[in-house]
Amino acid sequence: MRRLDDQRYIRQTILPEIGPDGQEALACACVLIAGVGGLGSITCLYLAAAGIGHIKIADGDVVELSNLNRQIIHSEAFLGQPKTISAAIRIKALNSHVRVTPVQERITHFNIDGLLKDVNIIVDGSDNYETRQVLNRASLRHELPFVYGGVQGFNAMVSSFIPGQTACFECIVRGPGIPSDTSPGIIGPTAGIAASFQAMETIKLILGIGKTLKNRMLRISGLDMRLHSLKLVPNPECKACGRI
Amino acid sequence: MMVHLNGIKEIIPEGMTIKTLIEWAKEGDPHLIVEQNGTYIYPSSYDTQSVFENDVIEFINPNLGG
Ligand SMILES: [Zn+2]
Numbered sequence: 001m002r003r004l005d006d007q008r009y010i011r012q013t014i015l016p017e018i019g020p021d022g023q024e025a026l027a028c029a030c031v032l033i034a035g036v037g038g039l040g041s042i043t044c045l046y047l048a049a050a051g052i053g054h055i056k057i058a059d060g061d062v063v064e065l066s067n068l069n070r071q072i073i074h075s076e077a078f079l080g081q082p083k084t085i086s087a088a089i090r091i092k093a094l095n096s097h098v099r100v101t102p103v104q105e106r107i108t109h110f111n112i113d114g115l116l117k118d119v120n121i122i123v124d125g126s127d128n129y130e131t132r133q134v135l136n137r138a139s140l141r142h143e144l145p146f147v148y149g150g151v152q153g154f155n156a157m158v159s160s161f162i163p164g165q166t167a168c169f170e171c172i173v174r175g176p177g178i179p180s181d182t183s184p185g186i187i188g189p190t191a192g193i194a195a196s197f198q199a200m201e202t203i204k205l206i207l208g209i210g211k212t213l214k215n216r217m218l219r220i221s222g223l224d225m226r227l228h229s230l231k232l233v234p235n236p237e238c239k240a241c242g243r244i
Numbered sequence: 245m246m247v248h249l250n251g252i253k254e255i256i257p258e259g260m261t262i263k264t265l266i267e268w269a270k271e272g273d274p275h276l277i278v279e280q281n282g283t284y285i286y287p288s289s290y291d292t293q294s295v296f297e298n299d300v301i302e303f304i305n306p307n308l309g310g
Contacts, residue, residue: 037310127308127309127310128310150309150310151310155307157306171286172284172306173275174275175274176275177273177274178274186309191310219304229282230277230282230302230304231282235287237286
């Protein structure tokens, strides 16, 4: 590790759970941030700051003014610009040693396998059921952990779906719910809280430390400050993880 | 009998299952997540999973924004 990086990471390498070996593991890791909106904004920055070696960011959108109440990796200067470029520039400004691969594409069944080349963990930053279904199926196919986060209003959910060890996303979330014509409301800290938990989960999964959200769904209510852990069990009728 | 449904004490008829409780509560989301006493209940169990006095039940609409 370079001398500069010794200082950069000193406050985490002094933690016995991490140490120099853990820092090296983070530097060797490659993470896909699947969407750089409210969730991806925060996971990108915390993972880059922690020294994840390679961050791939995939998103097909451009920065809009209505994003900026929560998508704090972006700024007014990048309105109308691709989100992946805006995010990549900010990540490199924070930690120039991180390799960043921006992919300005919407994630689909057609491109996901290519996006996952060299990736160790999929971090959910999407904003709809269909993309999460793509990510979940790819997680199962490639046997990669899928760190789910979802937000709405003041509420958030986070879980880590590990193929072969836990329920999968589709075991628990079976569809998009009641369709709506309008975008749901959200206050920025909701995304920040969920994404911070996702970043923590990602780091723990890479390092193999702590107790992760395997077979647990953390539910957070920001309005009344309640955290609740729901015990998950694989759904024997799940069409995705093939336990039938 | 009394159950805690989404954090509120509710008096419900005796002998209910999760399926009949969903109907009783007029929950319209077909992709609802059901939690009974801290554990996820999968949908194929709804019509056999009984509801008991003092159960803590949550009907959860998944958060899918990002
Ligand atoms: Zn499954």
